[in-house]
Amino acid sequence: MKIRFFLILVLIVNTVFAQEKKMSAAEIDVFKATVEKETKNIKSLKTDFIQYKHLDFLSRDIETSGKMYFKQPNWLNWQYTKPYQYSIVFKNNKVYINDQGNKSTVDANSKMFEKINKLIIGSVSGNMFDDKEFSIAYFKNKDSYIAKLTPKTATIKKYIQQVDLYFPMSDATVSQVKLIEPSGDFTRIVFKNKQINAKVDDSVFTN
Structure with missing residues (x-):
């Protein structure tokens, strides 16, 4: 029985790891060039998203959803609409938070907010x-x-162990982000209904 269980476990592990393969140097060069070429003309982007927060002590992931807006040069709005109203706007080195009508502002310079903002904008641009x-x-x-x-830095390692960015083979923009914390808990964000260079008013970034 133990041998049978072990063989099944090995089969499962091999199947999971077989799903991902390291890209060759040539493939990496082509991929990077394609992303940079296709995204350099993106001036704005709006998309729906579903966020799954995985915590080891919960049997089910916590699910929230909303919309994300991006506009050059570096404006970003995460707008949660379900199951609650909450928005975070990154604009001009400031973070504007609106928690169901309770508003606050944080200076993003040299803080973790800036790193996350830079990472998300970088993946879009x-x-x-x-x-x-x-x-x-x-x-x-x-x-x-x-x-x-x-x-690489200790400052970021305190909050993030790894960030996985998924790019569909048919699209040069990110379709999914997975932020893994040092504890092993993670947040997975799936983007849907992306609209590139659609009209996004400046008022969207007024929180």
Whole structure:
């Protein structure tokens, strides 16, 4: 019985790891060039998202949803609409938070907010591959190219163990982000109904 269980376990592990393969140097060069080419003309982006928060002590992930808006040069709005109203706007080195009508402002300079903002904007604009604060490994599965970013600095390592960015093979913009914490808990964000260079009013970034 134990031998049978062990063989099944090995089969499962091999199947899971077989789903992802390291990209070759040539594949990485093509992938990076494609992303940089396709994203350099993105002036704005709006998309729906579903966020799954995985905590080991819970049997089910916590699910929230909303919309994300991006506009050049570096404005970003995460707008949660279900199951609660909450928004975070990154604009001009400030973070504007609106928690169901309770508003506050945080200076983003040299803080963790700035790193997260830079990472998300970089993944949208294609300017993330030269980030000095992360080492990047590249993988692929049958559906996506995957950039796995590991922080180099102690400041970021306190909050993030790894960030996985998924790029569908048919699209040069990120379709999924997975932020893994040092504890092993993680947040997975899936983007849907993306609209590139659609009209996004400045008022969207007034929290």
